[in-house]
Structure formats: C-alpha cells, structure tokens
Amino acid sequence: MTHQLYIATRKGIWIATSNDRKRWTLSEPTFLGTQCHHVVLDPRDRKTLLACSRQWHLGPTVFRSLDGGATWKEAATPPQFPKGDVRERAVDHVFWLSPGHASEPGVWYAGTSPKGLFRSLDHGVTWEPIDGFNNHPDQHKWVGSDKDQTPDGGKLHSIIVDAMDPKRLYLSMSGGGTFTSPDGGASWKPLNSGVAMDFAPPKTDGTEYEYGHDPHCMVQHPGHPDRFWQQNHCGFYRLDRPSETWARVGKNMPSEIGDIGFGVVPHPREVDTAWVFPMDGGGSWPRTPIGGKPAVYMTRDGGGSWQRCDEGFPKEQAWWTVKRQAMCADAGTPAGLYFGTTSGEVWGSTDEAQSFQCLFRHLPHVFAVTYGEPA
Amino acid sequence: MKVLVPTQLRGYTGGAKEVDAAGATLADALVDLDRQFPGFRFRVIDEQDRVRPHILIFVGGERCEDIRTAIPAGAEVFIAGALSGG
Numbered sequence: 001m002t003h004q005l006y007i008a009t010r011k012g013i014w015i016a017t018s019n020d021r022k023r024w025t026l027s028e029p030t031f032l033g034t035q036c037h038h039v040v041l042d043p044r045d046r047k048t049l050l051a052c053s054r055q056w057h058l059g060p061t062v063f064r065s066l067d068g069g070a071t072w073k074e075a076a077t078p079p080q081f082p083k084g085d086v087r088e089r090a091v092d093h094v095f096w097l098s099p100g101h102a103s104e105p106g107v108w109y110a111g112t113s114p115k116g117l118f119r120s121l122d123h124g125v126t127w128e129p130i131d132g133f134n135n136h137p138d139q140h141k142w143v144g145s146d147k148d149q150t151p152d153g154g155k156l157h158s159i160i161v162d163a164m165d166p167k168r169l170y171l172s173m174s175g176g177g178t179f180t181s182p183d184g185g186a187s188w189k190p191l192n193s194g195v196a197m198d199f200a201p202p203k204t205d206g207t208e209y210e211y212g213h214d215p216h217c218m219v220q221h222p223g224h225p226d227r228f229w230q231q232n233h234c235g236f237y238r239l240d241r242p243s244e245t246w247a248r249v250g251k252n253m254p255s256e257i258g259d260i261g262f263g264v265v266p267h268p269r270e271v272d273t274a275w276v277f278p279m280d281g282g283g284s285w286p287r288t289p290i291g292g293k294p295a296v297y298m299t300r301d302g303g304g305s306w307q308r309c310d311e312g313f314p315k316e317q318a319w320w321t322v323k324r325q326a327m328c329a330d331a332g333t334p335a336g337l338y339f340g341t342t343s344g345e346v347w348g349s350t351d352e353a354q355s356f357q358c359l360f361r362h363l364p365h366v367f368a369v370t371y372g373e374p375a
Numbered sequence: 376m377k378v379l380v381p382t383q384l385r386g387y388t389g390g391a392k393e394v395d396a397a398g399a400t401l402a403d404a405l406v407d408l409d410r411q412f413p414g415f416r417f418r419v420i421d422e423q424d425r426v427r428p429h430i431l432i433f434v435g436g437e438r439c440e441d442i443r444t445a446i447p448a449g450a451e452v453f454i455a456g457a458l459s460g461g
Contacts, residue, residue, distance in 0.1 A: 057430055078417060
C-alpha cells in the first residue's frame, strides 16, 4: 500500500510518499511561491487530487490532478460570488476543500475567505455558490464584522457531509460558529449550544449566544458518524448527535495545559479516541506549545481523561504552531498521526502518538497536512 | 494592442511576456485575453470587476483601476505584479 501526505504550505505543495509509513520521500514543490491552504485526495476514487491556491498577486483558484500531482489543471470556473453580489463580495482565497458523500462521486465543497460556501458537481472543474448559505437573510449577522475575522480574513471551514445522509451538511466559521443544514444547503441553523464565547459578555437574559462563536476545527468520526469533536477558540468539545449541545470535555485537560488549539483528529476506528495539540491561549495568545514544550494530548475515553504524548519532541524552546488543517491520521493499525508546523516541519507517529519522529524540516510555513492512499 | 505580461501570469500565456489582444476598452481586452488564455482574466480581475489588490494595470502609461477605461489607438497595456508577498 502506498501512503501519501499532502503538505500545503504558504509557498507551495509537497507530496510525501511511503510504503511502510517509516521511510518517506518528498516530492519536488508544486506551485512554488503560491499560498496553498488545502490539498485533498478524493477518498472515493483515490485518484483525484484537488488543491486550492492563491498566488500573492493573482486571484484564488482550485487545481485538479489526475496523475498523483504530476500535472495540474485549473478549474474552468473557480469558486466565486455572483457578479453584482449586493455585498460586493469577492473570494480572496479558497481555504477549505471537502469531498462530497460516498454516494455522490464528483461532488466537492469549498469554503472561502471571505466566508462563502461553494459546490462542484463535476470533480472540481466548475463551482457554484450555495445561495442557501451565502445569501441566507441572517448570513451577514452570522459572519460578523471586520472584528470577527481571523487576521488574514474570516474562514469558512470544516465542511462535513454527514456519512449517513448526503443532504445533511455541517460547517464552521471563524468567527461565526457552527451551522447545519438538513437539505443539502438550502436551509441552515446554528449548532452552538454549550460552546463558550469568552470574548463576549454574558447575555443579560441569561441565554446563550446562538452564533458568533469561533470554532477552529470540527470533525465527524469516520466510523461513528454521531460523534463530533470541535476544537474551539474557547475550549475543546464533544457532540453526540442527535444532541444539539456540545460538552466541553477539554475541561478535563490538565489546568496548566488548558484546552486551546487549532486541530483535532479522531481515531480512524475507536469512537472515544482523539488527538489534539494544545497551545498557549493565555496573555497575548501566542498559540505556541505551552512553555515551549510541544505535546499532543490523547483521550481514549471520549474526553474524560487525557494523556500527554511528547516522546520524540524537543523538550524545550520549540515555539511553532500547528494550524487547523495541519493534523491528520491514517487508517493503519496502529493508527498513524501526522502534523505540520508553522516552522516548516512535518512530524509523524506510527504508534498512535506514543512516539514521534520529524519526517521533514525546512519547508515553508505549513497550512495543511492531509493523508491519502492513492490507487 | 500589445499587452505586456508579468512573470506571475506567463503560465497562462505559454511563457510569452508580450501578447496581442483586441478591444476598445480594458474590459474588452481582458475578455479577449481570457479567450486566448483561459483563466487569465479571473487572476487579474475579481468577480465584481475590480482589479485585484496586488495587480497593477497601466493603459498607455497611465495607472488604471476601472476596466471600463478606453484604450487609445496604439496604446500598450502593461500588467505588473505590485509589491507584495515575502
């Protein structure tokens, strides 16, 4: 079996390949000099690779490869808001790519900055805006003002097509919160109950905010689709559908570590196992490993307790950040875990985070690391 | 008209740094460029017909932000990547 890591960086894409998950070779760069926020192998055909890119000067676009990244072809119609959009929105960069449901080959979803939701029905060749979300009467309130965005523009991310129902969609926005649609994107409602919003005062009537939260990453368990995890700006959460209330299981993390971070990765089989990479959310919010000592934290009981996993990492003076798309798992036994850093390193574990080794150094700032098994 | 193409866009022009385009306005010229080099226009102009923030366009030596600008006979269109990146 061939294992690949698709590494999207601030200055291009690299593909790492291994036959044993231990010895990896790194491709030459693709799109060198271009910001690439996400590269994803289609798990349905294990052949189509989609990548979003934004060259510094040029507009945002999506590329597709059918030959393992050897050649790429640009989308004929990249994600874009309609001309004449009443809010004069224009896509600055495509941030997130999600394959559609297993029963809908060729369907993909994209999330953009500024926040927009787009769909392709033809393997990423042409893209259409999903008006049910982008033009929802409340959407302008959900996405917030300029003060509700991440530094290089707000993000629509974590687009999930429910494994049990291709019409059931989920998405998150930084900021704005998490939303779900029962009808393929025609209608939406917030899904933020239980989630803290420490950057806003408590509502005077004692009720929760419906939206405006800052989810950093949300995932659905690949084998147990009722289980969701969310790493939020304000804590780490678990949701077991059909419940609509998130539980802050990050409260069970050691108090000196806290439950702030960007990414979360579910175990490929075990419903109660997940990994996070906690970062410093105190003071000026450096978002670096606490005390400069990197560690993955793992739960095997649904967030009830957490194990520190730092074997192989620097023991001090390591100040990199792991971004929301930059952690992933494979489906091996034991499962492998991989992540990339803002300092251009890629780390891997083939023993479920009990030990790590640095696979690559000296890459640009890593935005995303995804895993695939090409056919 | 003659259009001078910056390095960032030469992937679309087959490496050519100078191409020809037809049109009475910059908008027309961009449509013609996109016909010849698919994808070219959207990398320069956003979906609301605005010149992208880090792209500079000069028509006959004059900086141009409005694609409705007429192109005088004999004028060159000069496209450049603005100071950006790092």
